[in-house]
Amino acid sequence: MSQNKKIIRSIFRESVFQRDGHQCAMCGVPASSAQMLDAHHITDRNELPAGGYVAENGISLCAICHEKAEEWHSSNHTRCVEGFHPDDLYRKVGSSHEKALQASLALHRRLDR
Ligand SMILES: [Zn+2]
Numbered sequence: 001m002s003q004n005k006k007i008i009r010s011i012f013r014e015s016v017f018q019r020d021g022h023q024c025a026m027c028g029v030p031a032s033s034a035q036m037l038d039a040h041h042i043t044d045r046n047e048l049p050a051g052g053y054v055a056e057n058g059i060s061l062c063a064i065c066h067e068k069a070e071e072w073h074s075s076n077h078t079r080c081v082e083g084f085h086p087d088d089l090y091r092k093v094g095s096s097h098e099k100a101l102q103a104s105l106a107l108h109r110r111l112d113r
Helices: 002-019 063-074 086-092 097-112
Strands: 038-041 058-061
Touching: 002 038, 002 058, 002 097, 038 063, 058 063, 086 097
Parallel strands: none
Antiparallel strands: 038 058
8 A cells, every 4th residue: 555655646746746837836936956846735635535645636836835835734724824725725726625525535436446
């Protein structure tokens, strides 16, 4: 399973970066050797089936934007930087919590086989 997990994680990262054109989806800074992007989980890993490792639950973020997005998670959903609420992030990449949930369920079913 752990080998499986590695593959799922790398597919997740690649598909998120590719969809977002290898730039930060929030501020548009491009990926480079100096600027590593993160594939951020919009909804926490433990709140979706299969860890939410689906492009529908991911967004490419630079370090600064990632920190802003993490505020929501690190504050237990009590604080959020304006414009960085999960709903805002989903909208930015043309997804939604419902789409992320459905894609995660589908991934979970595939892994179960
Ligand atoms: Zn950014």
